[in-house]
Amino acid sequence: MAFLSILGGGWIKPLVTHAHSDHARPGHGNYLVSESCLPLLKLRLGQDIRAEGIAYGKVCKIGDAHVSFHPAGHILGSSQIRVEVGGRVWVVSGDYKPQPDQSCEAFELVKCDVFVSECTFGLPVYRWQEEEIIHQQINAWWQENVEAGRPSMLFAYSLGKAQRVLRGLDSSIGPIFAHGAVHPFLPVYEKCGVQFPRVQKPKEGSGEWAGSMIVAPPAVEDAGWTRRFKGASRGFASGWMAVRGARRRRNLDRGFVLSDHADWSGLLEVIKGTGAECIKLTHGNGEPLARYLQERGVDASMLDGSGERTGEE
Amino acid sequence: MARESVREKSRGEKMKGFSELFHDLDEMTKTGERIARMVNYFEQAPEKDASWASWFLAGNRIKGVVKTGELREWASQRSGWPVWLIDECYERVGDLAETLSLLIGGNKKADPISLSKVVEEILLPLAHADRSEKAEALKRAWDRLRPMDLLPFHKLLTGGFRIGVSRGNLCKALAEVGQVDPAIIAQRISGDWDPGIRKFEQIVGDERPEDSWCRPFPFCLASPLQEEPSSLGDLKDWWAEWKWDGIRCQFLNEENGGMLWTRGDESVGESFPELLNLSPHLPTGLAIDGEILAWGPEGMRPFSRLQKRLGRKEPGPSVLKKEPVRFMAYDLLKMEGVDMRTLPFLDRRKRLESMLAELPGGFPLQLSMPVESTDWEKLARQREESRDRGVEGLMLKRADSIYSSGRVKGDWYKWKVDPYVADMVVVGAQLGHGKRANIYSDYTLAVLDQQGELVTVAKAYSGLSDAELKEVDRYVRKNITGKFGPVRSVRPGIVFEIAFEGARSSGRHKSGVALRFPRIQRWRQDKKPDEVDTLENLLGYAQMGERVREDGTKTDDAGNLLLF
Numbered sequence: 001m002a003f004l005s006i007l008g009g010g011w012i013k014p015l016v017t018h019a020h021s022d023h024a025r026p027g028h029g030n031y032l033v034s035e036s037c038l039p040l041l042k043l044r045l046g047q048d049i050r051a052e053g054i055a056y057g058k059v060c061k062i063g064d065a066h067v068s069f070h071p072a073g074h075i076l077g078s079s080q081i082r083v084e085v086g087g088r089v090w091v092v093s094g095d096y097k098p099q100p101d102q103s104c105e106a107f108e109l110v111k112c113d114v115f116v117s118e119c120t121f122g123l124p125v126y127r128w129q130e131e132e133i134i135h136q137q138i139n140a141w142w143q144e145n146v147e148a149g150r151p152s153m154l155f156a157y158s159l160g161k162a163q164r165v166l167r168g169l170d171s172s173i174g175p176i177f178a179h180g181a182v183h184p185f186l187p188v189y190e191k192c193g194v195q196f197p198r199v200q201k202p203k204e205g206s207g208e209w210a211g212s213m214i215v216a217p218p219a220v221e222d223a224g225w226t227r228r229f230k231g232a233s234r235g236f237a238s239g240w241m242a243v244r245g246a247r248r249r250r251n252l253d254r255g256f257v258l259s260d261h262a263d264w265s266g267l268l269e270v271i272k273g274t275g276a277e278c279i280k281l282t283h284g285n286g287e288p289l290a291r292y293l294q295e296r297g298v299d300a301s302m303l304d305g306s307g308e309r310t311g312e313e
Numbered sequence: 314m315a316r317e318s319v320r321e322k323s324r325g326e327k328m329k330g331f332s333e334l335f336h337d338l339d340e341m342t343k344t345g346e347r348i349a350r351m352v353n354y355f356e357q358a359p360e361k362d363a364s365w366a367s368w369f370l371a372g373n374r375i376k377g378v379v380k381t382g383e384l385r386e387w388a389s390q391r392s393g394w395p396v397w398l399i400d401e402c403y404e405r406v407g408d409l410a411e412t413l414s415l416l417i418g419g420n421k422k423a424d425p426i427s428l429s430k431v432v433e434e435i436l437l438p439l440a441h442a443d444r445s446e447k448a449e450a451l452k453r454a455w456d457r458l459r460p461m462d463l464l465p466f467h468k469l470l471t472g473g474f475r476i477g478v479s480r481g482n483l484c485k486a487l488a489e490v491g492q493v494d495p496a497i498i499a500q501r502i503s504g505d506w507d508p509g510i511r512k513f514e515q516i517v518g519d520e521r522p523e524d525s526w527c528r529p530f531p532f533c534l535a536s537p538l539q540e541e542p543s544s545l546g547d548l549k550d551w552w553a554e555w556k557w558d559g560i561r562c563q564f565l566n567e568e569n570g571g572m573l574w575t576r577g578d579e580s581v582g583e584s585f586p587e588l589l590n591l592s593p594h595l596p597t598g599l600a601i602d603g604e605i606l607a608w609g610p611e612g613m614r615p616f617s618r619l620q621k622r623l624g625r626k627e628p629g630p631s632v633l634k635k636e637p638v639r640f641m642a643y644d645l646l647k648m649e650g651v652d653m654r655t656l657p658f659l660d661r662r663k664r665l666e667s668m669l670a671e672l673p674g675g676f677p678l679q680l681s682m683p684v685e686s687t688d689w690e691k692l693a694r695q696r697e698e699s700r701d702r703g704v705e706g707l708m709l710k711r712a713d714s715i716y717s718s719g720r721v722k723g724d725w726y727k728w729k730v731d732p733y734v735a736d737m738v739v740v741g742a743q744l745g746h747g748k749r750a751n752i753y754s755d756y757t758l759a760v761l762d763q764q765g766e767l768v769t770v771a772k773a774y775s776g777l778s779d780a781e782l783k784e785v786d787r788y789v790r791k792n793i794t795g796k797f798g799p800v801r802s803v804r805p806g807i808v809f810e811i812a813f814e815g816a817r818s819s820g821r822h823k824s825g826v827a828l829r830f831p832r833i834q835r836w837r838q839d840k841k842p843d844e845v846d847t848l849e850n851l852l853g854y855a856q857m858g859e860r861v862r863e864d865g866t867k868t869d870d871a872g873n874l875l876l877f
Contacts (some may be wrong), residue, residue, distance in 0.1 A: 124394050125402045125415035242415065244339065245407050245750025251342060288401040295395070 013062050015069075017094025018078035019044050019159060025202070032060075034069045036105070037077030039188045040159065056105070061189050064186045072096035073107030074260050076189055077159030082110055088261055091274065092116040097262045099169040100271055103164040103194050107270075115276035116303060120261045121291035126242050128263045134256055135168030138237070141254055142173050145233045151209040155252075158217040163189050163196070165237050171197035177205055179216035179225070193203055202228070206287055221250070235236070239263070264289075271298075329354070331366055331428040332449040335465040339476045348476060351486035356382060360513045361429040368508035372470040375432070378440045379447060381409060381471060387448050391455060392416045404779045404799050407750025410467035416834045419460030426457060433509070436469060438522060475747075481719060484767055489518025499531040499718055505580055529563040529574035530600060530646050530654065531718035535708060535725035542689045544730065550712050552658060553684040553692055555704040556727055557641050558616045559606035560623070560875065564640060564648075566592050566599040573605070579584055581605075583626040587677055588640050594672060596648030602716075603642040613703050614831075642669065642710075643681040654716035661716065669726070699730040703815070704732045712717065732830075733854055734810035734836055735760065735846040740767055741800050745774070753789040754782055757800065758811060758831070762824075762848045770824045770851060773811055776833030785836075805842035810834040816855040818833045 014028040019040035024031075031051035038053035045051075054060060061069045064086070069079040074095040083090045091112040098107045138154065144308050145152045156162040158181040166186075169176055178186075178199050186196060193236070202214070209229045218236065220226060240246040240258025247255035262270060267289065271279055279300040281290055286302050293300035335352045341347045351370070353364050373690070389396045399416065406412040435454045442450055458466055467475075486497040487502070501516055506528075511564075538545075545551060562581070565572045573582040582589045583603060607618035621636045622628060628636075631735035645665040646654055653661050669680050684707060686692035692707070699706045706729035713717030746751065755774050759767035766846035777785065785807060792804035814836040819827035826848070 065668050086541075114873060122393065123405055124398065125406055129416075243406050243750060244411055245747055247340075248748045249750070249752070254340060255340060276447060285405075288398055292395075 005070060014125050015081050017081060018074055034077045036192055040077055045186050063289045070108045070110050071105035073101060073104060076104040076192060080110055087254045088113050090114045093118055095261055097260055098266045101164060103167050109273045111275050113276055115274045116280045116282060117271055117282035119267060119281045119286040121239055121263050122267060122284050122286050124264045126263045129261055133285050134258045138256055139170045140174060141235060146174055146211040149210045151229045151232040152213045153229055153234045154215050155218040155221055155236040156215055159185050161237055162215050166196050167194060169197055169213060174213060177212055177214045179220060181217050182215060182242055189277040317786040330425050330463045331362060332465050338478055339610035344482060347487045348482055352489050355490045362427050363513040364511060365432055367502055370478055371480055371502045375436050375440055376385055378436055378470055387411050404744055405751060407744060407746040408722045410471050413467045414463035417455055417463055419463045420456055421460055423457055423459045438502050487517050500528055503528050519873040532576050533716045533725060534720040534849050535727040536720055536722050538726040538728040548689055551723050552710045553686060554681050554708050556706045557604040557606055558705050559604040559619060562605050564601045566595045566597055584622055585638055587609040591676060591678055591781045595647060597715045600647035601642045602646055603640050606639050606641055608637055615703060639679060641679060641681045653785055654724055657713040658710050659712045675781040732814055733808055734812050734834060736808055736840055737811045738805045738845045739803055740805055743800050750821055752782060753786045760848050768824045768848055770826060771831040774830045775832050781836055808837040808840040809828055810837050816851050818855045824848060826855050
């Protein structure tokens with residue numbers, strides 16, 4: 001769990017880096033998140049939760065700690081959280097990516113003494129191409145499917161990845177549909193200036209799906225919901241798709257290597273950039289990255305209690 | 314009509330090379346699509362490329378191009394990542410060729426390169442270069458290849474070329490290109506041939522007499538018998554014989570000598586000179602199907618003895634004497650150059666018998682005898698003798714069946730004896746490969762010794778459903794207690810029923826026993842780790858097998874196994 005509780009002067013305050021379910025856990029009160037994360041958090045955890053949004057860069061004092069939120073470039077509203085106590089600075093990265101992404105705030109490098117970094121893709125086999133290239137690949141695949149007279153079913157996590165994918169779709173190719181889990185987040189993104197092509201709900205469709213693009217969360221991959229899109233070519237947009245085994249295991253037709261996490265070189269670049277003397281790794285199989293950093297004289301280790309990671313959100 | 318229009322379209326498409334073919338085949342999930350894609354490639358590829366592509370897709374490889382250890386070292390130099398990190402990546406990716414491709418990256422500005430150029434200018438010279446030349450040549454190769462060329466290139470380099478194309482489907486595609494019978498194609502691409510010499514036209518062209526010269530026919534395969542044998546009808550319509558535990562081979566004889574071909578299309582004659590020496594005594598234009606068996610003066614020996622002969626070319630006199638073999642013949646495919654495969658089985662069998670009857674005695678070639686019975690029940694009882702006889706069970710062949718290419722249900726059945734089973738607990742796990750990369754799918758299994766300690770006896774990979782695999786994977790991840798290279802030790806908690814074909818004592822294994830073909834039969838969720846089988850039981854199975862063979866299966870003066 002990557003939310004942060006600060007204990008100090010009797011304060012316990014859940015600071016949440018972003019609204020993905022493995023980070024934003026229900027059952028706490030008085031959440032503090034970035035301003036653009038707030039509506040997303042409420043969509044995930046309920047409109048009646050107690051939560052507060054804070055502008056990026058604005059410092060607030062909690063007990064002895066000076067706390068500020070900084071864009072992490074992971075999804076809309078995602079933050080790194082900077083905590084300064086007695087002149088010593090910790091930054092908790094949450095999930096992040098330094099690569100450009102048109103659907104969220106750009107990553108900001110924050111100097112610190114201790115950097116708690118995610119390491120989902122902490123191996124050099126993971127390296128991302130520019131997102132425009134991936135958008136082109138997706139559109140070309142969609143075009144091929146239109147010509148073959150079949151629907152295109154693209155799996156992408158409902159918050160973040162789905163919006164990123166939708167933004168890059170070329171609506172001149174055909175009609176675009178999205179699963180119900182994706183829709184609620186679209187107006188929030190639009191309010192922040194992200195523009196989407198026209199995205200319909202399947203029930204608004206004619207029932208003739210050939211040539212359509214359907215974006216859905218991977219959770220419905222094997223569910224009855226997908227059955228109506230007969231003969232669909234199935235693709236998945238995820239960093240895990242960099243490895244063929246991951247695609248073949250899911251019996252997918254296509255894998256698109258589009259990730260909202262830092263790739264190996266992104267991790268190294270950011271870790272170096274923070275100037276931190278101590279690196280603590282979490283959310284991933286970080287042993288190889290830790291060893292690699294140690295061999296280069298960096299004090300790096302796995303954060304206790306961080307498990308192996310299998311999902312990407 | 315429909316196909317014509319597809320061809321029109323493919324002609325209009327931009328020229329696509331072997332790398333594109335490779336990636337398309339790798340991504341396609343439907344057999345029909347794969348075949349169509351191959352047809353499309355073969356129709357537009359340059360002749361030379363098409364020959365090489367057929368050869369590679371048929372499962373051939375250029376051997377000894379580079380050692381994987383060297384490859385990792387050079388990849389480390391190239392990428393700047395330490396070798397241990399490359400190994401970590403390999404563990405995650407589960408495929409060395411793919412790992413290297415992801416790490417090397419490729420040259421985005423390189424021009425497309427044809428398959429025949431890759432072979433002639435890179436792979437073949439590499440195979441003949443010394444170590445330092447190899448390193449240099451490989452660096453130059455990496456500079457010449459686009460990112461998309463790397464994976465097929467590394468696959469050719471490391472030899473493991475599996476992309477979901479069976480030989481049968483390759484034959485179908487080539488047959489469509491040349492409008493010839495897939496069986497003829499199958500024969501043409503079998504065995505040892507040089508794609509640098511053989512023109513593509515000779516692979517897909519019209520049939521010629523030299524087509525069948527000393528190349529094996531596609532093997533006729535048996536289906537497992539999954540119903541009651543009585544469902545096969547009258548026993549009189551069937552031929553039963555023992556299912557031999559050896560190496561299935563076709564023995565071909567032509568004027569300039571004999572050849573032995575395995576089902577894996579390997580020519581193994583050089584390892585068995587005593588069989589090739591039979592050549593002058595046999596008629597030419599001959600093809601017989603049978604099994605190579607380890608066979609001493611006492612009779613048939615276990616399969617493991619045969620391994621002392623495999624892979625050892627031109628064995629010396631002492632090995633020949635200590636580890637003799639025999640060819641157990643059971644079918645006749647060609648006689649005096651005439652294809653016999655469409656004759657009914659009993660006719661082929663009669664010809665085989667009369668041909669072998671003319672041979673003088675004492676040759677290491679003999680006829681597989683029928684297991685005769687009056688009814689299915691009696692035959693079933695005879696089948697129970699299989700383990701004592703050292704055979705795997707019975708073969709049932711329909712008396713009027715032709716010799717088909719591949720597996721045709723209803724013609725040949727293998728009626729194996731039930732496997733041994735034992736409950737074992739998972740004590741170690743390793744990430745799988747290919748489709749199971751990044752899933753703990755390879756398990757180390759243990760049983761209890763006399764002190765009540767768990768002792769490792771086997772490894773098993775297959776047998777679980779996808780859902781079960783996922784669940785076991787989840788358990789493993791939560792219960793890792795240690796790390797030994799790629800193997801994680803796992804807190805004992807999962808019990809599998811393991812099936813295996815046999816046990817033998819082994820000095821090389823710590824447990825003292827080695828199992829043959831262990832695989833997961835089912836997950837015993839009802840059993841706890843302390844309820845697994847004992848090592849004593851497994852050692853008992855091993856001793857049983859050895860005792861039986863020492864007692865000796867009965868043989869006649871010529872060394873033939875006496876069946877009744």
